[in-house]
Amino acid sequence: MSEAFTPDDAVNRIPIIKLWHLLLVPIQGHITDRQLDQLSEGLLNRIHETGATGIVIDVTGMWLIDSHTCALLSRIATSARLMGARTVLCGMSPEIALTLQSMGLDLPEVKTELTLEEALLGLGIESKSASQEDDESWLLPSR
Numbered sequence: 001m002s003e004a005f006t007p008d009d010a011v012n013r014i015p016i017i018k019l020w021h022l023l024l025v026p027i028q029g030h031i032t033d034r035q036l037d038q039l040s041e042g043l044l045n046r047i048h049e050t051g052a053t054g055i056v057i058d059v060t061g062m063w064l065i066d067s068h069t070c071a072l073l074s075r076i077a078t079s080a081r082l083m084g085a086r087t088v089l090c091g092m093s094p095e096i097a098l099t100l101q102s103m104g105l106d107l108p109e110v111k112t113e114l115t116l117e118e119a120l121l122g123l124g125i126e127s128k129s130a131s132q133e134d135d136e137s138w139l140l141p142s143r
Helices: 007-012 033-050 067-082 094-102 116-122 130-134
Strands: 017-019 022-028 054-061 086-090 110-113
Touching: 022 033, 033 067, 054 067, 054 116, 067 086, 067 110, 086 116, 110 116
Parallel strands: 022 054, 054 086, 086 110
Antiparallel strands: 017 022
C-alpha cells in the first residue's frame, strides 16, 4: 500500500535542476529511503520529458552514503544509461570514498569527478575561456 502524499514531501524532495541538456541533482545531508525512491522515479521521468543526455549527481553536501543509497544510485545510473543519459557523480568526500571502497561497492555505470565543474566539463559544458572573460561583448544582445 503506497503512502499518501503530504505537503512535507514537496519540501523534502531532492531538487532536479535542468541545465541545457543535463539534469543536476544536488544532494544535501542525510536522505531518507522515501526521498531516494522519489528521486529515482522523478529523475527518470525528467530524462524522458526533457531528453536529457547527462545527469550530474553532486554529493558535496552528503555526510555519508550507505550501501542502500549506493545501490539505488547505481540502479538510477543504469536506468538512465538505458534511456541515453550518462551519469557523473561528483563532490565525493574522502570519508565517503573510503566507506564505499571498504564496503566493496562498485558503480559501473557512474563516472566520478572531484568537482561539479569537472563533471560539467565531462558532459560537454565548456567553461568560458580567459579571452571571453575580458570581452564583455557577450553581454550585449545580438541584432
